[in-house]
Amino acid sequence: MRTTRWTLPLTLLLFLAAPALAAPPQAPKPGPEHKRLGFFVGKWKGTGTIAENPFMPGGKFTASDTCEWFEGRFAVVCRSQGKGPAGPTRGLGIMSYSPSEKAYLYYGLDNSPMAMATVPRGTVEGDTWTYQDESKMGGETVKSRYVIQLLDKKSYAFRWEILGPDGQWKMVVEGKSTRA
Numbered sequence: 001m002r003t004t005r006w007t008l009p010l011t012l013l014l015f016l017a018a019p020a021l022a023a024p025p026q027a028p029k030p031g032p033e034h035k036r037l038g039f040f041v042g043k044w045k046g047t048g049t050i051a052e053n054p055f056m057p058g059g060k061f062t063a064s065d066t067c068e069w070f071e072g073r074f075a076v077v078c079r080s081q082g083k084g085p086a087g088p089t090r091g092l093g094i095m096s097y098s099p100s101e102k103a104y105l106y107y108g109l110d111n112s113p114m115a116m117a118t119v120p121r122g123t124v125e126g127d128t129w130t131y132q133d134e135s136k137m138g139g140e141t142v143k144s145r146y147v148i149q150l151l152d153k154k155s156y157a158f159r160w161e162i163l164g165p166d167g168q169w170k171m172v173v174e175g176k177s178t179r180a
Contacts, residue, residue: 030072030073031099033097033104034073034075034097035073037076037096037097037104038069039150040067040078040095041067041068041069042066042067042179042180043064043066043179043180044063044065044067044178044180045062045063045177046062046082046158046176046177046178047063047176048061048158048173048175049061049175050085050172050173051170051173053162053170055138055172056084056085056086056112057085058085060084060085061084061173062084063080063081063089063177064080064081064082064180066078066079067079067095070094074096074097075094075095076094076096077093078091078092078093078094078095079091079092088111089111089112090110090111091109091110091111092108092109092110093106093108093109094107101121103121103123104121104122104123104131105119105120106118106119106120106131107119108120118133119133120132120144120145120146122146127149127150127151128147128148128149128150129148129149130145130146130148131145131146133145142163143162143163144161144162144172145160146160146161147159147160147161151176153179154178154179155177155179156176156177157175157176158173158175158176158177159171159173159175160173
């Protein structure tokens, strides 16, 4: 009688636990949106122009970027250095994709006098990546967009625009990066 009393619950427990014991949970794998970030992995040389604006001086700039997959291949980490009208520049950027938001995210930080740190959200249509952001710059809220146009497998054009008080987008930065 005692054997029968324990046999049924033990059998039921083993039956329910068997699938969990048979197949350990699989680690998540990057999806196609994450894999698309792979375009940016590598070394890049960039040049461009900064338009005169209330937040930074205008002029030419150069930059060198090194971008690598972060462990797991869900994000790309880029370190940059260069020279612009305000002097030497350094930056750190992390590109990722948020499945819950269905948006690309860019976590950026640089050594500009404004100590910019932003997290714009982006979408991709064809070869065009468009990030939108709203942040504080010089004490005021500024809406901006950053557009990347893939030109070929080794280069892309980019521009950063801010929304003016007149409701028109104004170019702040434009340039081109080429795989080094």
